[in-house]
Amino acid sequence: VELRAAKxxxxxxxxxxxxxxxxxxxxxxxxxVRQSAWSWYRDPxxxxxxxxxxxxxxxxxxAAVVAHHRYQPGSxxxxxxxxxxELRGAGAGTELWEAAVEDASQDGAAxxxxxxxxxxxxxxxxxxADREAPPQDGYVTFLVDRHLGTATS
Amino acid sequence: xxxxRKGTAxxxxxDGTVIAMRTSEHVAVxxxxxxxxxxxxxxxxxxxxxxxxxxxxxxVAWLADWPVANREQFVLDFAxxxxxxxxxxxxxxADAFLAAAHPQAPTQGLFDATEAFKSLSxxxxxxxxxxxxxx
Numbered sequence: 439v440e441l442r443a444a445k446x447x448x449x450x451x452x453x454x455x456x457x458x459x460x461x462x463x464x465x466x467x468x469x470x471v472r473q474s475a476w477s478w479y480r481d482p483x484x485x486x487x488x489x490x491x492x493x494x495x496x497x498x499x500x501a502a503v504v505a506h507h508r509y510q511p512g513s514x515x516x517x518x519x520x521x522x523x524e525l526r527g528a529g530a531g532t533e534l535w536e537a538a539v540e541d542a543s544q545d546g547a548a549x550x551x552x553x554x555x556x557x558x559x560x561x562x563x564x565x566x567a568d569r570e571a572p573p574q575d576g577y578v579t580f581l582v583d584r585h586l587g588t589a590t591s
Numbered sequence: 592x593x594x595x596r597k598g599t600a601x602x603x604x605x606d607g608t609v610i611a612m613r614t615s616e617h618v619a620v621x622x623x624x625x626x627x628x629x630x631x632x633x634x635x636x637x638x639x640x641x642x643x644x645x646x647x648x649x650x651v652a653w654l655a656d657w658p659v660a661n662r663e664q665f666v667l668d669f670a671x672x673x674x675x676x677x678x679x680x681x682x683x684x685a686d687a688f689l690a691a692a693h694p695q696a697p698t699q700g701l702f703d704a705t706e707a708f709k710s711l712s713x714x715x716x717x718x719x720x721x722x723x724x725x726x
Binding site: 453467473476478480483515517518549572583585 | 704
């Protein structure tokens, strides 16, 4: 999975990332990508979060979308990992999850949430996360710490 | 007629006048591209003014609140999507961009980092703040 920075000319392709009869968890992510991802990325009114919107190209349109932003110096929040529904279930999800977490944790640590009941995302998160928090308000939060194993301070 | 069905055909009247024949779909695309270019020119014109009147921006009046630098970025992005629209003969890239560029409601739920942060242990919050590393 080759992630690259999204361009304005990718935006119309977001509209095709729609799973037929999507469950609530999938629909929540896909709607955000279609409706909010670009304006969030360009951040026209300014939050200084160092927002990143990444995409992966498929044979016919976009294969994936990833969004993350700085939370604190040294940590980033991974908002979205979305794989085109036609590519799910063939190992691409694991590759994408690994690439997304790798990119988001380059500053040191990354964390993200998955809605309870989104079994595929929970499964993939448990494969790549260092830790997970107990569910709260219907979401499970995961964390990756690249400094895991180094001395505490 | 075959050329006209594909897009545009030029034919000559008996007096030599050139007449264009187009499909209605092609005309609709050209009309919409003309609208999109008009919107682009309005945004370009607004770059001279840190606080342009919303009326100048018309269809994209919501851009009036944006700093000049962000409107400049919008112009570059929008121009790219118009170029793509012109090259593929569909206004979908530029129309989708316009819809997606409009500021949306604040991010909530799954997308709210602060809520996610609160659900972590004290130890993990310290990790994310860069204060402590765990073994």
